[in-house]
Every structure is written in C-alpha cells, then in structure tokens.
Amino acid sequence: MRVALLVAACSLTLLPATARARGADGEFDQRRSSHFVLHQDVVIDQSGGLHGSRHFEQQVLVELERAYDALGEWLALRPRRRIDVVVYDPARFDAAFAGRFRFPAAGFYHGVIRVRGDTQLTVALSRVLHHELVHAALDAAAPTLWLPGWVNEGVAEWFEARTDGQREIGLRERAALASLARQGGLASLSALAMPSFAGLDARDAQVAYLQSYALIDYLARLEGERSLAKFLAELIQSRNLDRALHRVYRLDAATLEARFARELG
Ligand SMILES: [Zn+2]
Numbered sequence: 001m002r003v004a005l006l007v008a009a010c011s012l013t014l015l016p017a018t019a020r021a022r023g024a025d026g027e028f029d030q031r032r033s034s035h036f037v038l039h040q041d042v043v044i045d046q047s048g049g050l051h052g053s054r055h056f057e058q059q060v061l062v063e064l065e066r067a068y069d070a071l072g073e074w075l076a077l078r079p080r081r082r083i084d085v086v087v088y089d090p091a092r093f094d095a096a097f098a099g100r101f102r103f104p105a106a107g108f109y110h111g112v113i114r115v116r117g118d119t120q121l122t123v124a125l126s127r128v129l130h131h132e133l134v135h136a137a138l139d140a141a142a143p144t145l146w147l148p149g150w151v152n153e154g155v156a157e158w159f160e161a162r163t164d165g166q167r168e169i170g171l172r173e174r175a176a177l178a179s180l181a182r183q184g185g186l187a188s189l190s191a192l193a194m195p196s197f198a199g200l201d202a203r204d205a206q207v208a209y210l211q212s213y214a215l216i217d218y219l220a221r222l223e224g225e226r227s228l229a230k231f232l233a234e235l236i237q238s239r240n241l242d243r244a245l246h247r248v249y250r251l252d253a254a255t256l257e258a259r260f261a262r263e264l265g
Pocket of ligand 1: 131135152153156
C-alpha cells in the first residue's frame with residue numbers, strides 16, 4: 001500500500017526527447033546543495049563550460065533550491081532531511097520505469113525524486129522538479145499518512161503551475177473539464193481519493209490529474225491561495241479530510257464535489 005502511495009506520486013508531463021551524442025554510462029555524477037543531493041546521468045559530452053555537465057548540475061540545484069524556498073513560502077512545507085534527486089537519461093528512465101505506469105511519466109517520487117532528464121534546464125524539467133518536490137515534502141511531513149490522490153497530485157500540479165507564473169487553471173483546461181462534466185465524464189471524488197493514479201490508462205490519468213488540479217484551484221479561489229498551506233497543515237495534523245476541509249473551507253468532501261461540479265456547469 002505504501003508502495004502504491006509513493007508510486008502514485010508521479011508526474012504526467014512528457015518531456016521532449018533529447019538528442020544523444022553518446023549513450024548514458026550509468027555512472028551518476030553527484031553534487032550537493034543545502035537541501036538536495038543531485039545525481040545525474042544525462043548525456044553531456046563535456047564537463048566544463050556553459051554547455052558542460054557541471055553547469056547543468058549547478059543550474060538544476062539552483063532551481064531545486066528556488067523550488068524549496070517557494071514551497072516554504074506557498075505551502076509552509078520545509079523538509080529538513082536532504083532530498084535525493086536522480087536525473088536520468090530519458091532512454092534509461094523509460095527502460096527502467098515505463099512499466100510502472102500506463103501513461104508516459106516524466107518523473108515520480110518514491111523516497112527519492114526520479115525524473116526523466118534533459119541536457120539543459122528546460123521549463124518542462126523545472127516544472128517536474130517542482131511537482132515532485134511537493135510529493136517529497138508531503139511524505140517528509142507525514143510519512144505514514146495516506147493522502148487522497150486528488151490532494152497529493154492536485155497540490156503538486158497547482159504548485160508547479162503557480163511557481164511557473166500561472167495564477168489559475170487555464171481557460172482551455174476549464175473548458176475541457178466543463179465538457180467532461182456535461183457528458184458525465186468527471187471522476188467521482190471517491191475515485192480520485194485512491195492514493196495512486198499509476199494504474200490508470202493515459203486518458204483516465206489525464207482526467208484525474210486535471211480534475212485534481214482543478215479541485216485544488218477551486219479551494220485556492222474559495223479562501224485564497226494562502227489557505228492551501230493551512231489546509232495541508234490541518235490535514236496532516238488531523239489525518240481527517242472532512243475535518244480539514246471543514247476547518248479551512250467550511251465544507252465536507254460531498255459538498256465540495258457538488259459545488260465543484262455546479263461551478264463547471
Ligand atoms: Zn505527481
């Protein structure tokens with residue numbers, strides 16, 4: 001069950017394939033910062049210079065520390081133990097982990113953050129790092145708590161979008177959800193409470209991630225973005241979803257589900 005929960009903590013975004021000058025050698029370079037230990041095995045021919053592996057490692061660590069600061073500021077989560085982050089060559093990542101998911105995964109957290117890498121710090125890679133950091137931080141804050149999938153994934157999706165400058169869910173995403181709602185195609189909140197989305201096929205996973213993000217976006221609009229930190233703290237402390245929803249939003253899960261569906265029309 002624990003394994004299911006942790007594997008659930010994954011990210012759906014597909015990173016672009018990178019050109020390979022040579023194969024990854026399976027030997028990971030390691031570098032540390034205040035809160036992270038980075039291991040990387042992406043294919044970069046040289047170690048020095050602007051396009052070298054050292055510069056890439058420094059960029060990734062700076063981005064992770066930036067994410068750490070944002071996490072403390074937005075969600076009041078500040079894991080104390082250093083977090084291991086492994087950045088894989090994309091082909092090696094696929095060969096090692098594709099069987100764990102029924103959709104193309106860009107990364108996952110299972111005690112260690114593992115991401116499908118790139119040879120430079122792209123926006124997509126940065127977003128995956130931000131997303132997985134939320135899972136790592138929630139696990140550090142409440143290692144024995146089963147979070148509902150929609151909370152765990154929804155907050156991770158919200159955080160990666162918010163720290164990328166997106167204040168609310170996009171119009172296109174909202175329209176897609178409204179269309180699903182009209183067709184009766186939304187997932188129920190109890191279905192989204194499953195700790196893992198890893199077993200869903202690509203289409204169902206897409207809906208589950210989007211709807212989870214939209215639910216957290218709904219809560220953020222209801223009482224303000226700052227309410228999310230309070231909600232997570234209440235949930236971690238009480239280990240009771242309805243109690244945490246009631247304390248912060250004066251809602252229970254059933255009412256949240258009904259109002260969310262009504263808002264989508
Ligand atoms: Zn995730």
